[in-house]
Amino acid sequence: MLRAEGVQKTWPGFRLRLAFLHVEPGQALAVLGPSGSGKSTLLRVLAGLEAPEEGRVEGGFRVYLPQTPLLLKGSVLENAAFGLRLKGVGRREALARAEEALEEVGLLSKAHLRAQGLSGGEKVRLALARALAVGPEVLLLDEPTANLDPANARMVEALLARAKARGAALVLVTHSPAQARRLAERALFLFQGEVAEEGPVPQALREPRDPRVRAFLEGDF
Numbered sequence: 001m002l003r004a005e006g007v008q009k010t011w012p013g014f015r016l017r018l019a020f021l022h023v024e025p026g027q028a029l030a031v032l033g034p035s036g037s038g039k040s041t042l043l044r045v046l047a048g049l050e051a052p053e054e055g056r057v058e059g060g061f062r063v064y065l066p067q068t069p070l071l072l073k074g075s076v077l078e079n080a081a082f083g084l085r086l087k088g089v090g091r092r093e094a095l096a097r098a099e100e101a102l103e104e105v106g107l108l109s110k111a112h113l114r115a116q117g118l119s120g121g122e123k124v125r126l127a128l129a130r131a132l133a134v135g136p137e138v139l140l141l142d143e144p145t146a147n148l149d150p151a152n153a154r155m156v157e158a159l160l161a162r163a164k165a166r167g168a169a170l171v172l173v174t175h176s177p178a179q180a181r182r183l184a185e186r187a188l189f190l191f192q193g194e195v196a197e198e199g200p201v202p203q204a205l206r207e208p209r210d211p212r213v214r215a216f217l218e219g220d221f
């Protein structure tokens with residue numbers, strides 16, 4: 001479960017304001033909006049990586065995936081085990097669970113290769129394996145399929161759907177209304193740091209009330 005209330009976060013010349021946000025276990029909220037509207041800032045506030053000047057964020061164990069995966073030097077397997085090791089899981093068990101996570105993302109055959117040598121799509125899948133291995137209650141994802149080919153994007157979407165089915169709450173920043181439709185129950189549109197629209201996915205994407213959201217969805221924003 002993830003819940004935020006009365007959040008305000010300012011940067012020079014920019015202010016994010018969010019009255020209320022709630023994501024249930026097993027559900028996903030898609031966050032859409034033009035470049036610079038505050039999507040990443042919102043995600044980082046929800047992750048606890050940026051402290052808001054006002055408001056509260058509450059949630060269970062959260063894992064944040066930035067747009068460009070941050071991988072460590074060392075093998076694919078060591079990277080996949082890293083989150084578990086941080087949580088205090090012993091080395092042997094962490095490696096065994098990391099292997100399971102790698103199998104799930106289709107990277108077990110590359111477990112002993114250098115993580116830095118993976119392709120872009122494989123790096124995203126590895127970051128997801130590392131995240132999923134720790135069983136997060138909340139996954140915060142910043143455009144996880146940006147720059148991926150269709151096959152990798154489909155694979156990542158399938159993994160996210162599986163994480164939801166296991167009860168994770170997802171917040172998914174995406175530029176793709178189609179992806180929002182496939183993965184999310186609710187959608188939120190940000191414009192210049194303000195929520196212009198929030199609602200269930202079919203309606204919010206099909207019949208938005210805000211004219212800026214309509215223009216955005218028609219590709220005019």
Ligand SMILES: Nc1ncnc2c1ncn2[C@@H]1O[C@H](COP(=O)(O)OP(=O)(O)OP(=O)(O)O)[C@@H](O)[C@H]1O
Nearest residue numbers: 011012013014033034035036037038039040041042
């Ligand atoms: N660490 C920071 N320091 C100062 N300003 C920042 C910082 N992070 C974001 N901003 C500013 O906040 C505003 C919103 O940026 P943010 O990255 O949240 O938007 P976004 O919707 O995620 O954009 P994009 O789709 O291009 O990634 C921008 O004006 C940006 O310059």
